[in-house]
Amino acid sequence: MLKATAALPANHGKGKPFAQLVLTSDQRRLRRKVLNVKGEEVLVDFPEAVTLDHFGGLLLEDGRVIEVIAAPEPLLEILPKGAEHLAQIAWHIGNRHMAAQIEKKRILVPRDHVAKAMLQGLGAEVRDTTEPFIPMQGAYHAPH
Template sequence: MPYRCTRVSKDAEPGDPVGVVVLTHDERHLRRKLLHLTNDDVIMLDLKEPVVLDHGDLLMIDGAEGYVEVVAAEEQLLEIKARDALHQMQLAWHLGNRHLAAQIDPDRILIERDHVIKAMLEGLGAVVQEVVEPFSPVHGAYHGHGGHGHHDH
């Protein structure tokens, strides 16, 4: 029978990790799901409401002093480099205007691969290259506010 998890924590409680679950960005948006650990164990995640799990979050095992660590999977992404800070803000605006998930770092932006968006960004003067690494985009403005994650236009 799989372990059952109904809580998420940022800090480990006493006990040993039961295992690690590696999930892509899209797979880290969930409420209830069977998760397959890297050691071939299975856990049942059953949360009260949907969450976005971050790299390093801990799924607390019910009735035990243990947890499962969440690891962000490597994904096929585009790394976007701008000429300067103002150019990066302009590029981020164009991506946001298209409602694209984006990880915004001080010196770059990461998005999921899309050849049409890549051509647009290069046309705007960005240097764009394909990379494979974990993806942790910025959460939307309505994340964690009881809403359904969308807004009206």
């Protein structure tokens, strides 16, 4: 079984990948796991949990690289009325400990009918979408 020796950031410059691995946001957060890549088993066994970057990778002990791609996921696209409204909605999302991808003019969260009703109640336009999800990492997930 091959072993992954490092998680690589996006734009790592370690060469062309021999394979791609498409993972959801939850699957990209790992510490110990056996992955199946092109019929080969790859052991990930890091000292601490890591979040694999979209377009980042895994460096294998034989020097090859597996590129990590964020999988499309069912999400809610939240469109606030402006910057202040976006900040208020972000506060409510954080208060509920929801994973969120916060951008300048929208927020993405996992699709959930209860959250959708709350967000609409706060005056946001909310649409269903399916796209890669790259949520912000919390303060306790900062790289060391």
